[in-house]
Amino acid sequence: xxxxxxxPVPARAPATGRVPxxxxxxxxxxxxxxxxxxxxxxxxxxxxxRWLRRRGLRGVSVAELLAxxxxxxxxxxxxxxxxxxxxxxxxxxxxxxxxxxxxxxxFVLPGRLGGDNAWDPLGPRKPLLTxxxxxxxxxxxxxxxxxxxxxxxxxRADDTVLRAETVQSRLALEELTGxxxxxxxxxxxxxxxxxxxxxxxxxxGYACAIDPGELSGPHVLPRVHIGQNDTAVRLFLKRRLxxxxxxxxxxLR
Numbered sequence: 001x002x003x004x005x006x007x008p009v010p011a012r013a014p015a016t017g018r019v020p021x022x023x024x025x026x027x028x029x030x031x032x033x034x035x036x037x038x039x040x041x042x043x044x045x046x047x048x049x050r051w052l053r054r055r056g057l058r059g060v061s062v063a064e065l066l067a068x069x070x071x072x073x074x075x076x077x078x079x080x081x082x083x084x085x086x087x088x089x090x091x092x093x094x095x096x097x098x099x100x101x102x103x104x105x106x107f108v109l110p111g112r113l114g115g116d117n118a119w120d121p122l123g124p125r126k127p128l129l130t131x132x133x134x135x136x137x138x139x140x141x142x143x144x145x146x147x148x149x150x151x152x153x154x155x156r157a158d159d160t161v162l163r164a165e166t167v168q169s170r171l172a173l174e175e176l177t178g179x180x181x182x183x184x185x186x187x188x189x190x191x192x193x194x195x196x197x198x199x200x201x202x203x204x205g206y207a208c209a210i211d212p213g214e215l216s217g218p219h220v221l222p223r224v225h226i227g228q229n230d231t232a233v234r235l236f237l238k239r240r241l242x243x244x245x246x247x248x249x250x251x252l253r
Contacts, residue, residue, distance in 0.1 A: 020065055021242055022079035022208065024223040027126055028092040031228045035122045038084075040228045042092045049100040051232050052078055059102035061143035062183055066206060066218070080104040081208060081223060083147060083185055084117060085134065087127040094140055106142050107185035107208070108134055110172035111149030119151045119187075131176055138177045145183030146170050146204070153188050154195040162195065166202035182206065184219075196220055 026038035028045055040048075052059055059080035060068075068074030080097070082089055085108030097104055112118075114130040129137070138144050148154065148165040149172070157165060166184065173181045182205040186195065189210030196219050199207045204219070212220035224238050 019222060019242075020069060020074070020077070020079060021239055022062060022065070022081060022221055022223040023059070023226045024208075024210065025080065025082045025093075025226055026084055027086040027088055028082075028096075029086075029088040029126070033124050034228070036120060037225075037227045040226065040230075042096055044228050044230075045093060045096050046099070047232075048226065048230065048235060049096060049102060051235055053100055059097070059100070059104065061103045061105040062145070062206060062208065062221070063105065063143045064103060079223075081145075081185065082106050084151070085109055085129045085147065086117075087129050087133060089129065090133055090136060094137065094142070097142075098140075103141055103143065105145050105183055105208075106134075106137055107145045107147035107183070108173070109147050109149060109151055110169050110176065112151065117151075134173075134176060138179065143183065144173055144177050144179075144181060145185060145208075146173055146181055147185045148187050151187045153190050154186060154198070155190045155192045162198050163202075166198050166204075170202055170204065183208065186210075191215065191220055 025040060028042055029039055031039045031041050049059060056076055057078050058076060060077050062079045062081060065074055065077050065079045068077055080102060082093060082104055085106060089106060108129060112128055115128050116125040134144060146169040149169045152165060154162055154165060170181050184199045184204040184207040186207065186209050191209045191212055196215060200219050206221060207219040208223055209220045210223055212222055224242050
């Protein structure tokens with residue numbers, strides 16, 4: 001799998017441009033018990049990546065996507081993100097990505113290494129990657145980003161917790177991987193101006209949200225949830241609606 005080591009954001013913000021399409025995945029495993037709709041089967045992921053390729057598109061990490069956009073290109077690229085750092089990423093998602101020549105960004109929780117998705121009161125316990133698992137993903141060319149330390153709603157966190165979840169998670173991941181960590185992902189997708197400022201001040205070059213509302217810029221990149229029910233028709237509609245609804249923003253070409 002090709003590695004993406006380029007800077008994810010330009011040194012100087014480019015002119016206003018269309019928001020890129022970034023897909024949001026979580027777990028890649030059996031979908032039999034999935035109350036939060038955060039799981040896709042390996043077979044479904046395979047078909048979704050095939051759909052991209054047949055349309056001349058390729059899934060890449062957010063860092064690679066933004067670097068390409070900063071150079072004035074990247075129109076054929078789609079960002080692929082996987083939230084939470086589930087252990088099934090290595091055995092189920094990574095081989096599929098490799099078959100289709102794709103990279104991805106994996107947003108992990110350094111405060112829950114080897115733990116599980118305890119923040120989800122319903123559904124099965126899903127194991128999370130260990131430190132070694134994260135290093136293996138990084139060695140395979142996957143961009144590692146922070147999802148905070150422990151998966152808390154940052155809009156409800158006090159200043160001490162907010163700093164730990166942003167600054168300390170980045171430092172922990174850089175020590176773990178031995179490389180820079182440029183991307184952040186807001187747990188639950190919840191975001192406000194205070195959390196955006198904290199993420200920017202923590203040194204992240206970009207951050208991913210879900211639907212940031214009136215907020216705009218490289219630290220609140222909107223994403224499209226992709227699930228088990230997203231067949232070719234649904235993917236087409238989601239991509240079309242994303243392009244129609246998302247207004248251009250400062251800081252992106």
